[in-house]
Amino acid sequence: MHLSDNLTATGVSSPTGPVVADWIRQAPKAVLHDHLDGSLRAATIVELARDHGYTGLPTEDPAELAEWFREAANSGSLERYLETFAHTCAVMQTRAALERVAEECVLDMAADGIVYAEIRYAPEQHLEGGLTLDEVVEAVNAGFRAGERQAGGRITVRTLLTGMRHTDRSLEIARLTVAHRDNGVVGFDIAGGEIGNPPARHLPAFQYLKQENCHFTIHAGEAVGAESIHEAVQVCGTERIGHGVRITDDIAEDGTLGRLASYVRDNRIPLEICPTSNLQTGAAKDYASHPVDELRRLGFRVTLNTDGRLVSGTTMGEEFQHLVDTFGYGPEVFEEFTVAAVEAAFLPLPERRRIIEELIRPGYAALAAS
Numbered sequence: 001m002h003l004s005d006n007l008t009a010t011g012v013s014s015p016t017g018p019v020v021a022d023w024i025r026q027a028p029k030a031v032l033h034d035h036l037d038g039s040l041r042a043a044t045i046v047e048l049a050r051d052h053g054y055t056g057l058p059t060e061d062p063a064e065l066a067e068w069f070r071e072a073a074n075s076g077s078l079e080r081y082l083e084t085f086a087h088t089c090a091v092m093q094t095r096a097a098l099e100r101v102a103e104e105c106v107l108d109m110a111a112d113g114i115v116y117a118e119i120r121y122a123p124e125q126h127l128e129g130g131l132t133l134d135e136v137v138e139a140v141n142a143g144f145r146a147g148e149r150q151a152g153g154r155i156t157v158r159t160l161l162t163g164m165r166h167t168d169r170s171l172e173i174a175r176l177t178v179a180h181r182d183n184g185v186v187g188f189d190i191a192g193g194e195i196g197n198p199p200a201r202h203l204p205a206f207q208y209l210k211q212e213n214c215h216f217t218i219h220a221g222e223a224v225g226a227e228s229i230h231e232a233v234q235v236c237g238t239e240r241i242g243h244g245v246r247i248t249d250d251i252a253e254d255g256t257l258g259r260l261a262s263y264v265r266d267n268r269i270p271l272e273i274c275p276t277s278n279l280q281t282g283a284a285k286d287y288a289s290h291p292v293d294e295l296r297r298l299g300f301r302v303t304l305n306t307d308g309r310l311v312s313g314t315t316m317g318e319e320f321q322h323l324v325d326t327f328g329y330g331p332e333v334f335e336e337f338t339v340a341a342v343e344a345a346f347l348p349l350p351e352r353r354r355i356i357e358e359l360i361r362p363g364y365a366a367l368a369a370s
């Protein structure tokens with residue numbers, strides 16, 4: 001079946017949700033999978049495009065632009081979803097632009113109730129203005145630190161550096177990750193079009209990272225099925241799986257797990273699940289049939305994520321809302337997802353424990369008491 005056959009009108013084009021309930025707003029959240037270049041404010045893109053003389057935007061009206069991204073990304077194909085990033089990357093080519101986008105990203109996440117975030121981007125896509133890879137990382141880091149300060153310590157932000165799976169710079173980006181790991185960078189990722197670009201193409205990068213005891217995650221099981229997840233886990237040795245929803249290829253209708261699905265579940269390999277993004281790229285048909293609930297029930301380590309807040313027209317609060325509406329989840333399920341995310345974070349154990357014990361558990365206890 002062609003991917004776009006998965007699309008139906010339901011869910012895919014529905015608005016991103018009603019007013020987010022009060023407890024959802026107050027609930028502490030953690031996000032492991034959000035792309036900096038997929039999460040800009042539309043108004044910022046318009047301003048930066050004017051400042052930098054970028055004339056390629058489909059519209060200069062911020063509200064229309066936000067809608068354009070969501071619609072264009074809602075194509076049923078990962079490749080077309082990814083085409084929208086050309087516009088965001090086009091305005092993220094100077095130190096000032098990167099700093100601004102990074103700072104705003106942190107503030108928007110703090111406003112969404114996020115207390116811990118790992119934000120990723122591909123440094124190699126930000127070199128057109130003459131910055132070096134190191135300068136790109138330094139600019140984004142400066143923006144993240146400024147955002148954290150402005151948010152008054154309500155949020156901790158760490159960085160994942162992404163190598164693009166269709167280019168050949170992954171080893172260089174892996175080295176960049178290790179070089180900056182004492183400076184807020186906690187891991188590496190591989191992203192981009194999955195079809196035709198299997199993760200093992202980047203084996204030297206993963207072997208280097210293992211040698212250096214450095215964390216990494218891999219986008220897998222989004223546009224390609226179980227074989228991509230198998231390669232990411234068993235050949236490349238990934239610690240987490242970006243998306244991974246197509247692990248359902250290895251789960252029978254009656255819930256019986258195949259060998260790969262068992263391995264992923266039994267080893268508690270975290271899945272970075274992004275429901276709305278999956279509807280847009282055709283990895284899932286609608287919220288009701290999205291495997292997040294099945295995977296959770298089967299005991300997989302499920303985390304909930306936004307992927308790209310602009311591109312998917314979403315927030316963590318709205319992702320919560322969709323799952324409340326669809327599966328009737330209460331705060332206890334989101335507490336489970338949030339604790340799972342922090343447990344799976346690429347942070348030292350004492351820091352993970354501190355976030356869980358001082359922020360997540362008390363936050364949900366307060367919700368339960370109110």
Ligand SMILES: O=c1[nH]cnc2c1ncn2[C@@H]1O[C@H](CO)[C@@H](O)[C@H]1O
Nearest residue numbers: 035082085120121122162191192219
């Ligand atoms: O869901 C996704 N799957 C695969 N690649 C993605 C996804 N979202 C974004 N990117 C890719 O990652 C780059 C760095 O952030 C983005 O520019 C985009 O090309």
Ligand SMILES: [Zn+2]
Nearest residue numbers: 191219242307
């Ligand atoms: Zn992603």
